[in-house]
Amino acid sequence: MIRMLQIAAASMLGMSLIAANSARAADDKKDDAKPAVIVAVIKGTEAHKDIKGRLTFKDVDGGGVHVVGEISGLTPGKHGFHIHQKGDLSDPKLVSAGGHFNPGGTKHGGPGSDEKHAGDWGNIEANDKGVAKIEGTFKGVSLHGEKNGIMGRSVIVHAGADDLKTDPSGNSGDRIAGGVIEAKKPMTKDDAKKSVSDEAKKTVDDVKKGIDDLKKEIK
Numbered sequence: 001m002i003r004m005l006q007i008a009a010a011s012m013l014g015m016s017l018i019a020a021n022s023a024r025a026a027d028d029k030k031d032d033a034k035p036a037v038i039v040a041v042i043k044g045t046e047a048h049k050d051i052k053g054r055l056t057f058k059d060v061d062g063g064g065v066h067v068v069g070e071i072s073g074l075t076p077g078k079h080g081f082h083i084h085q086k087g088d089l090s091d092p093k094l095v096s097a098g099g100h101f102n103p104g105g106t107k108h109g110g111p112g113s114d115e116k117h118a119g120d121w122g123n124i125e126a127n128d129k130g131v132a133k134i135e136g137t138f139k140g141v142s143l144h145g146e147k148n149g150i151m152g153r154s155v156i157v158h159a160g161a162d163d164l165k166t167d168p169s170g171n172s173g174d175r176i177a178g179g180v181i182e183a184k185k186p187m188t189k190d191d192a193k194k195s196v197s198d199e200a201k202k203t204v205d206d207v208k209k210g211i212d213d214l215k216k217e218i219k
């Protein structure tokens with residue numbers, strides 16, 4: 001029995017290594033000279049590890065920033081979604097990100113309010129699978145502006161909905177996930193190779209662990 005399981009596991013391992021190798025071949029063909037993109041890689045706090053996502057930002061002609069992306073691992077429903085002052089996400093509850101980005105010194109509101117913080121981006125809404133798709137243009141900010149630039153600041157997702165009025169935070173509860181807005185170079189060949197080999201190694205480790213677990217179960 002164990003022998004059969006070992007053969008099955010070994011062939012699974014073989015297949016995943018073949019997959020990893022063909023992924024590597026594809027990465028080698030990628031153009032290394034692509035320009036950097038502005039992204040925020042969203043990660044949940046220690047207490048909300050399942051949350052992850054990625055947002056891409058672009059300056060809009062005539063003002064504002066266009067944002068596209070997806071965040072998963074959320075509880076279904078609305079979650080406050082803001083640009084906070086600082087890109088420091090070192091605190092376990094993300095307190096280090098500071099308050100909402102508010103270069104105008106105004107009161108809290110929502111994207112459609114007359115008075116709002118530049119960082120008041122309202123709410124994102126997760127579907128019943130916990131996935132929020134985000135696409136929108138936010139006025140009053142730019143990527144690199146001296147006064148209203150958001151580069152190096154952070155995107156913060158909250159546990160609850162932003163009521164779009166209560167100053168200063170919209171009463172949206174804990175900070176559960178965040179990401180720093182930064183320029184990322186596309187992966188170089190070396191990065192791609194490393195990520196593929198890391199992935200292959202992880203698969204090998206998973207399969208080994210699977211065999212060990214099965215052996216224990218059989219005993």
Ligand SMILES: [Cu+2]
Pocket residue numbers: 080081082083084100156157158
């Ligand atoms: Cu916030």
